[in-house]
Amino acid sequence: MKRKLRNGIREAFEPPKSPGKEAFLRNIWQPTLDYRGFLLSQLHYIRKRVWILSFLFVMYSLLFLLKQTEGSCSYESVWIIGAMLPFLALTAVSETIKSGWWGMQELELSCRYSLNQVIFARLLFIGSGNLITLTVILVLTEKTLSAGFFRTGLYLLTPYLLTCALCLILSGRVRGREGRYGYAVTAAGVSAANSLLRYLEHSVYQPDYLIFWLFSVGISAGIIVYRLHCMKKEMEARSWNLYLAE
Amino acid sequence: MAEDIEKQYDKIYRYCYFKVKNASVAEDLTQETFLKFLQQNSYRECGKKMEYLYTIARNLCIDSLRTRKELPLEEEVAGKSPMENVELNLSVRQALSMLKEEEQELLLFRYVNDMPVGKIAEFTNQSRFAVYRKTKEALGKLKKQ
Incomplete structure (x- = not known):
């Protein structure tokens, strides 16, 4: 025009x-x-322990990897660090949906900026924080391996995304504070499974198994997106119900 | 924030003026729109504030046109424009007046108030395709004239 x-x-x-x-x-x-x-x-409402834990993960990875000499650790570093990541995911998920634990959902749903936006604002900050943490850990881990960024990224992302996905599924089933124990068990379970996998199948980090890791990451990411979408719809419906009940 | 509300005010005022063709009534309706918006508590922040304001403004304009039909139309002259543009502006004005009100409204939303096609479609309760086609048709008519 x-x-x-x-x-x-x-x-x-x-x-x-x-x-x-x-x-x-x-x-x-x-x-x-x-x-x-x-x-x-919303940045002020994210508890300091989330940032402290992320910082500790990075420091632990750094110290652990500094102790390894190149080639000596092989894939040990991947599964050890990978086994830690479910707990990082646990802090992220529990921090995001803490309103339900404290019985504040209804109140937050009725505010001008509703719970929906509060959750997505927190996800933005926590997600960005975790992304930085994961990137730093990935860069550090990759230096001790010859697997390249892509494969190392897959090995590290799998336990993290799987924990997020399982915790989000659980959040839809178990309401209130009881969910906390479920999330903790899930994170511990994924961490233990990650460690067990290494012992049961020694070649799990070899290129032959790449499809398995790709599949796990893809499925986990899909579940996360689906669950977030469901949560958004559910909260929209609930806020409308609250509005009608005013 | 102040800048935001100023822009919103201008857009709503322009819309009300387009609807009622009277500056003082348009100003009253614009201010009433904002007062109504701020008084109510049914709006949930979901990025659709302008659509909400347009809806209030449209309803107020319809009410105003129903109750005050006898208001005289104001014919304003494009006095602020540079001389070389006056001719074009007058011809555009004339051509616009030949279009249907719906087409004029679409052009106002799309090219003056910079509203995205998707939001116009939602506000006017039409499909995106219909809005796109009608806007193109209106522009075509405008160019012909």
Whole structure:
């Protein structure tokens, strides 16, 4: 579309100046919290232990990998670090859905920025934090292996995503604080399975098994996306129900 | 925030003026739209604030047109434009007045208030394809004239 015509249309629709605009906007009450402010406010509600744990994971990986000499550790570092990651996922999931544990869901659903947005704001921050942690761990781990970033990434992502997926499935089944124990058992189970797998099948980190890792990551990621979608829909429906009950 | 609400005010005022063709009534309706929006508590922040405001404004404009049919139309002149644009502006104005009100509204939303096609479709209760086609048709008519 020609700029001249667009400007012509703009000019044609331009109304006369509104004389009361300045005074009206000066005197009108406006909500003080905008969307950026809301997002930043959510950062304060994420408990410090989440960041501390991420930092400790990175430090532990660094110290562990520094002790290994190149080639000596082979795939040991992958499964040991991989066995830790379910607990990182556990902190992420439990921090995201903590409103339900404390019986605050209804209250948060009825606010201007509803629980839906609160959860997705927290996911944004925790997810970004975990992404940085995983990237640092991946870079550190990859240095001791000759598997390349892609394969090492798959080996590390699998236990993390699997824990997230299983915890999110569990969050839909078990409501309230009882869920905490379930999440903890899930994280411990995935961690133990990751360790067991290494002992039961020594060649599990060989390229022949790549399809298994790819499949696990794909399925886990799919479940996470599906569960988040379900949670969003469920909360939308609940907030409408609350609105109708006002 | 202040800048945001100023932009929103301008868009709603432009829309109300397009609907009622009277500056003081449009101003009243715009301010009433914002007051109504801020007084109620049914809006949940989900990125559709402008659509919500347009809906309130549209309903207020319809009510106003129903009750105050005798209001005189204001014919304003494009006085602010540079001389070389006056002719074009007048011809665009004339061509716009030949279009249907629905087509004018689509052009206002799309090219003046910079509303995405998807949101126009939601607001006017049409498919995206219909909005796209009608906007293109309206532009075609405008170019012909």
